[in-house]
Amino acid sequence: MSKILISVFVIAMSASVAKANCSPACDLNGDGARGTVLDYSAFLTSFGSKKGDAKFLPAADLDGNGSITAADWGTLNKFCPLGG
Ligand SMILES: [Ca+2]
């Protein structure tokens, strides 16, 4: 029984690796869809903000450096192109 559970777990992990190109981090507005116009809109709203600011969106800080910058924009475009 536990072998079956492990197999299911491994398959699930493989599936998530296959989708790594467009990581869950690209779902900036939390609606489950990644790289949509709503995610880009959420990004732009928080663009230029930093940790502690009211408009800072942790999900948009894709490199985790505490501020939403052009580097995060580049990552978003690279891994989750709009509409793609
Ligand atoms: Ca989304």
Ligand SMILES: [Ca+2]
């Ligand atoms: Ca950042």
